Amino acid sequence: xxxxxxxxxxxxxxxxxxxxxxxxxxxxxxxxxxxxxxxxxxxxxxxxxxxxxxxxxxxxxxxxxxxxxxxxxxxxxxxxxxxxxxxxxxxxxxxxxxxxxxxxxxxxxxxxxxxxxxxxxxxxxxxxxxxxxxxxxxxxxxxxxxxxxxxxxxxxxxxxxxxxxxxxxxxxxxxxxxxxxxxxxxxxxxxxxxxxxxxxxxxxxxxxxxxxxxxxxxxxxxxxxxxxxxxxxxxxxxxxxxxxxxxxxxxxxxxxxxxxxxxxxxxxxxxxxxxxxxxxxxxxxxxxxxxxxxxxxxxxxxxxxxxxxxxxxxxxxxxxxxxxxxxxxxxxxxxxxxxx
Numbered sequence: 001x002x003x004x005x006x007x008x009x010x011x012x013x014x015x016x017x018x019x020x021x022x023x024x025x026x027x028x029x030x031x032x033x034x035x036x037x038x039x040x041x042x043x044x045x046x047x048x049x050x051x052x053x054x055x056x057x058x059x060x061x062x063x064x065x066x067x068x069x070x071x072x073x074x075x076x077x078x079x080x081x082x083x084x085x086x087x088x089x090x091x092x093x094x095x096x097x098x099x100x101x102x103x104x105x106x107x108x109x110x111x112x113x114x115x116x117x118x119x120x121x122x123x124x125x126x127x128x129x130x131x132x133x134x135x136x137x138x139x140x141x142x143x144x145x146x147x148x149x150x151x152x153x154x155x156x157x158x159x160x161x162x163x164x165x166x167x168x169x170x171x172x173x174x175x176x177x178x179x180x181x182x183x184x185x186x187x188x189x190x191x192x193x194x195x196x197x198x199x200x201x202x203x204x205x206x207x208x209x210x211x212x213x214x215x216x217x218x219x220x221x222x223x224x225x226x227x228x229x230x231x232x233x234x235x236x237x238x239x240x241x242x243x244x245x246x247x248x249x250x251x252x253x254x255x256x257x258x259x260x261x262x263x264x265x266x267x268x269x270x271x272x273x274x275x276x277x278x279x280x281x282x283x284x285x286x287x288x289x290x291x292x293x294x295x296x297x298x299x300x301x302x303x304x305x306x307x308x309x310x311x312x313x314x315x316x317x318x319x320x321x322x323x324x325x326x327x328x329x330x331x332x333x334x335x336x337x338x339x340x
Contacts, residue, residue, distance in 0.1 A: 061094035
């Protein structure tokens with residue numbers, strides 16, 4: 001199994017402040033019917049495939065293992081693959097792709113991780129915030145701005161924003177002991193979470209002018225935002241490490257919690273500009289299923305024949321979803337594309 005650090009929260013993981021309106025939404029839940037498409041894929045020689053991001057043209061980035069090394073990949077809409085290996089890298093991870101084909105990711109060299117932006121012509125631009133001992137990009141927006149986090153020499157974790165002109169700004173919400181930005185939208189707003197001195201995760205939204213607002217979903221609950229769309233809507237998880245629950249935070253701070261039927265834990269990973277959300281949930285038998293929460297609040301679940309564990313991670317504005325699946329916990333993982 002190749003080492004896996006999820007794009008947002010851990011697979012078991014979890015996803016405050018402000019005036020909250022908590023309401024478990026009254027929603028209908030349905031299974032998606034036969035008109036849906038589920039396409040599987042693997043880069044050549046892949047023994048384990050982890051797709052993480054899809055843009056509006058249907059290009060996908062992620063990473064895979066061939067049994068001896070880990071490589072990033074770009075899957076074009078026609079199904080062809082380009083292998084991504086940063087110069088001097090011992091392992092390369094594609095992480096986020098925008099509509100211009102810019103890919104943000106990271107690579108290991110000399111036992112440290114470094115950020116990169118790969119341009120559409122295949123050029124790798126590598127970078128690290130000043131003082132970084134490990135750099136982890138999480139998201140690139142339509143303008144080419146990248147957000148993520150880095151560790152310093154003391155082991156402390158800080159957020160950063162790398163602008164399209166390569167200027168890097170570092171930041172931490174007040175009271176943070178560890179900051180993890182997860183997503184930057186087209187307006188330059190960043191969402192993510194930070195740990196306080198009481199070991200509680202708080203959500204935050206950083207505006208384009210650098211102002212940071214923080215929030216919690218529920219009293220004393222860890223809150224971990226995963227994604228923010230162009231309208232400033234945020235989705236993510238709250239609760240405990242082993243029992244995450246899902247939330248949607250409107251741009252005005254109103255919060256709605258939600259869960260597919262039969263879910264014991266729910267992990268949203270992506271919200272598109274239409275307001276549709278995708279992610280996965282775990283049921284009482286330990287199975288993992290994909291879901292789409294539509295803008296009207298209805299939830300549809302999806303999977304594929306002989307697929308027992310499915311992990312959607314990214315959805316584009318057209319509703320195409322990418323992620324990976326396994327037929328059993330002991331089998332290798334394969335990439336997929338799904339659309340209703």
